[in-house]
Amino acid sequence: MTQPIGEEFQIPKPKVLGPRNDPLDIIQTRLRTHGRPASIAGPMVRYSKLPFRQVCRHYDVDIVYTPMILAREFVRNSHARMADFSTNKGDAPLIVQVGVNNVSDLLKFVEMVAPYCDGVGINCGCPIREQIREGIGCALIYNPDLLCSMVSAVKQKYGEKLRLETKIRIHENLDETVTLCKRLCDAGVDWITIHGRTRTTRSSVPANFEAIKYVVDRLGDKHVPIIANGDCFSRQDLQRITEITGVDGVMAVRGLLNNPAMLSGYDTCPWGCVELFWHYALEYGGLPYQLLQHHLFCMLENMQLKKSLLKKLMTIQCTAELLDWFDENFILKRHGEPGFAVQKDIPYK
Template sequence: MKLPFDVKSPYFLAPMAGYTDKPFRKLCREFGCGLTFSELISVNALYYDNKKTFKLIERDVSDVPYCIQLFGSEPELFVSTAKKLEGLCDCIDINAGCPAPKVLKIKAGSYLLKEPDRLFEIVKVLKKQIKKPVSVKMRMGFDKPNDLSLYLRLQDLGVDFITIHARLKTQFFKGEPDYEHIAMVRDALEIPVVANGGIDSFLKLEKVKRLTGCEFFMVGQAAIGKPYIFEDFLNMQDSKRSLEDIKKIMKRHLIYMEEFWKEKAVVKFRKFFHAYLKGYPNVKKFNNMINHAESLNEAFDIIDMIQ
């Protein structure tokens, strides 16, 4: 099964609000990520030309191929927004998986699984009015597993590939994913199915490959603080990076953040800093320091102090 574009590796970075900005996508690409997605973007915000939202979808030269993920509930807004974005990406991805209350409130994200006809209509109008591929990233269900007919209908409507996070909306990010559900869908469809959910090591990747039979895999939270997970997958191992290696990665990431976010870089880097140092001794001390740092030089000095 082939994707609608070429990828250099079968390991993809999931769209994550507040994390998958241009600097982080660039860093993950350097470690071998094959496909990147913007963070989930509101069709309403783009429809009304919100400048801050347009910055979130800015593309790096390494972002090839690159998908922009949209969330919303109104088919007309999806089409209007997608037309604005066609020249900025290689694919439009529909979010039918986000479990966040503020997204569900507007009947978007995983709420679309409760009203699949609305999801079908969004796909139908996008496939009719835009030329770029259309994909769907979804949960395996809202409060119970999706029926196979839902996936078959999406395929019939022309969806180019589907990504399944193998948890219910009601599970959020807890509990063991149901990889057998993905396997069932993968066996039934003729379009690519991307496995997602709980893939946090090469050992886990091997298990998911075996259970799902999928060719493509998406990593989300596990890449935060460990962007080299993609390199581990390509090298077929779970590496143990030295603290000095981690510090070099942190500095490179921070430089990319400064190039993109300018004076906001250090503040936006804080959550990544915390993730990079998770599990290290004296972490509270350094987290507290970075939380009060404002300049690039301050942040570099703090990184240099870590030992």
Template sequence: MEDAVIEPEIIAPQEMLRTFEGINVAAPLVRYSKLPFRHLVSLYDVHITHVPMTLAAEFSRSLQARHSDFTTTREERGAFWLTERNKGPRRRVRGALVMQFAANDPKVFADAAQLIHPHVDGIDLNLGCPQRWAYSEKIGCWLLRQPDHVRDLVRAAKDRLGWNYPISVKIRVDPELERTERLVQTAIHAGVSHVTVHGRTRHQPSSDPVSLPSIRFAVEAAKGEVPIVANGDAWSTREAEQIRTITGAQGVMSARGLLANPALFSGYEQTPSSAVEHFVRLSTDYGMLFPLFHRHLAYMLESRFSRSEKLLFNSLASHASVVDHLESRGFQFM
């Protein structure tokens, strides 16, 4: 009853990170962080969600790209009872939605930011995409060693939108940690609201363990001037709490962990049946192309399936056949 009568406060992402304990963040997963999945994780204690990385140049010049890359609803943000860091009273807060862009040209980044900013709660600049095509286009991880260019990108967006509008950056750590320190400090001086730090270098695969000491170094480099979100290897509530403790970060971001278990921040060891059922309903209501719908469910159900069950599930070729199969296993969608 308490949730039904108290309207949630609308708070910017960086203020949420500064003010409250245990802030959980969903990563901007290319292809996967579409509206149905973002709405799903908001039902399971994810307070800040991200739109998948989008090329600012395409978004700013193409109406078709804007329609295909971004959809939202008021309901996707969720509402949460959160506890203040000073152990003050719990407050009811609306979740935040952040758009992530990849950009190299300051004007183009500002153009894209101006188009999207009325519809989201913040804008993030990707400085960490490690793919070769991104590096060759001088976006993503190419910018990690270009702090002055990062400064120009951030300032262009801040100048266009006003200095109170949240612009953040997501980075990877550098093998030479002094470069990470310079990048963090340059971004702060340019006006970023917060920084997300992935604890791997651009050359490290996801199979390498994340470096929590490197994230802690970035937290210390920020000197408390802006909040830091730690990213990498959050597969369970226990691991998320360990990351908070070791790094001192104000938030923890999960990517692959949430794909496998969208309810991990709510303490579930594997995807609960309720999350599968919610996802099917949301995908039906919002609309989701079958290959992506099928792939999400395969990730969520992988820990439940035997090898033969995985082969059977992978052979299903339509929304209806997937729903029928899940109903035969006891899931309920009515």
């Protein structure tokens, strides 16, 4: 989005979906076309911004999500719109995830973002107490009437012109999850992502893939595609999770923050990710310095950068100083230079 949305702004029509950018088509055909399930970079609060999304696309990620955007703020506040969402023509297929608790805000939100994305995902998995108190995130899996009414409202208005996903967690009673998924299918959802933890399960506890398999097995042959989420930290995990659960694709989240190339088979983050991230961060601009710094820290820590250099990195206060520090300590190639973004190991000077 490059233009503010206000009373005088004419909202364009939704994007035209085709084989290259229709996320549902990609999910349904990846096993046949690529010999692997669909790979998805899930939403991370603050971190799934445009520069990072573009890096992930270089490394066998089929579909990428934005961070969760609160509908009530987005539809009412132009500053929130400018801060929360940026994209470009190369940012596809793109799913914009929304935190929402009513049909009216959701329809307004979808109208605003539909011209700039390929689908919208309703967040039904965020376990943060503040969000749950407002009826957002995990609260929605315990309010199926509201959730299904929101899905129906969007699909009745947009049909096949816009894809709609719901990202849920499992219930303590798995049969409740089965029932919810069946209702979502009837409401018209295009696919469902299931996180293999309950609302109260900590991330340190392994994801329950047998629970996802239980749900998939009981949905029968006519259900929409199911994506598994949780504990995907390598390409091997993507295959393993698919084999256990029988899903159509796998969503990775935390693992990509440390190693955006992991779904290409890299066990550790390659230096090429660092060069790509620098390129996109400077090319697109608008990324808060602390976020840029932390992305680089996560990647370099995964690459086992010398601890003394990691500590120094976190003391630097601005982008210009950080870029100078990289040039002093490493061979940091720029876009257009021979060998840009192909180096695997850290090129110390």
